[in-house]
Amino acid sequence: MGDRTFFVGGNWKMNGLKPKIDEIIQFLNAGPLSDKTEVVVSPPTIYLDYARQKLNSNIGVAAQNCYKAESGAFTGDISPGMIKDCSCDWVILGHSERRNVFGENDELIGDKTKCALANGLNVIACIGEQLEEREANQTMDVVCKQTKALIEKIGDNWGKVVLAYEPVWAIGTGKTASPEQAQEVHADLRKWLAKNTSETIAQNVRIIYGGSVNAANCKDLAAKGDIDGFLVGGASLKPDFVKIVNAKE
Numbered sequence: 001m002g003d004r005t006f007f008v009g010g011n012w013k014m015n016g017l018k019p020k021i022d023e024i025i026q027f028l029n030a031g032p033l034s035d036k037t038e039v040v041v042s043p044p045t046i047y048l049d050y051a052r053q054k055l056n057s058n059i060g061v062a063a064q065n066c067y068k069a070e071s072g073a074f075t076g077d078i079s080p081g082m083i084k085d086c087s088c089d090w091v092i093l094g095h096s097e098r099r100n101v102f103g104e105n106d107e108l109i110g111d112k113t114k115c116a117l118a119n120g121l122n123v124i125a126c127i128g129e130q131l132e133e134r135e136a137n138q139t140m141d142v143v144c145k146q147t148k149a150l151i152e153k154i155g156d157n158w159g160k161v162v163l164a165y166e167p168v169w170a171i172g173t174g175k176t177a178s179p180e181q182a183q184e185v186h187a188d189l190r191k192w193l194a195k196n197t198s199e200t201i202a203q204n205v206r207i208i209y210g211g212s213v214n215a216a217n218c219k220d221l222a223a224k225g226d227i228d229g230f231l232v233g234g235a236s237l238k239p240d241f242v243k244i245v246n247a248k249e
Helices: 018-030 045-054 080-085 096-100 106-118 131-135 139-154 179-196 199-204 218-222 241-245
Strands: 006-011 037-042 059-063 090-093 122-127 161-165 206-209 229-232
Touching: 006 090, 006 161, 006 206, 006 241, 018 037, 018 045, 018 241, 037 090, 045 059, 080 106, 090 106, 096 122, 106 122, 106 139, 122 139, 131 139, 139 161, 139 179, 161 179, 179 199, 179 206, 179 218, 218 229, 229 241
Parallel strands: 006 037, 006 229, 037 059, 059 090, 090 122, 122 161, 161 206, 206 229
Antiparallel strands: none
């Protein structure tokens, strides 16, 4: 096993006006947050600077998306450089909602990843299957295809990438992959990475789980050897998120 620091991301999605964001910032800053866990939260784009200025320095801030170009005629989008200019160091790319609601494909997500890394951002790269794909026993086919599209775009920058496995059928549905189901996919993906990149990359890249993680199930998930943390949605808006951050304690 590589020396993998536990990682917990909080994806606020399209939630929170300033009063709500202030509440979240208050419980995050109060913590206490485990110093063994890297914590990164992702507010809506318009509040990146606001959140970064108010959050303690031990809490990272991520954008929820960016485009594949450094500037240009791309109305409504943002560039990696703009994220950096707000003193934020992370971006989430390929989230299931970007794939399945907004129609982003593997190639576009790969191009976005390449541009983000080239501009000095760290990337939380999301992969995962839909319910019909799991029921058809296509989980690993889908996950490996999505990861393959990232490999050549990442190049030598694996140290700046966290892979987030998020089974789409377990996001916002209340359903959660069992710790055993999640561990199986994480372990199989690590084996696949060893064959398609290198053993060193496979053992050192952090693979985190996203899919209705909450305070009740986080410790059981965190106990699995190939689950290196979480990408948390709705539960990151509530004080119990602190318990999830501290799941390895």
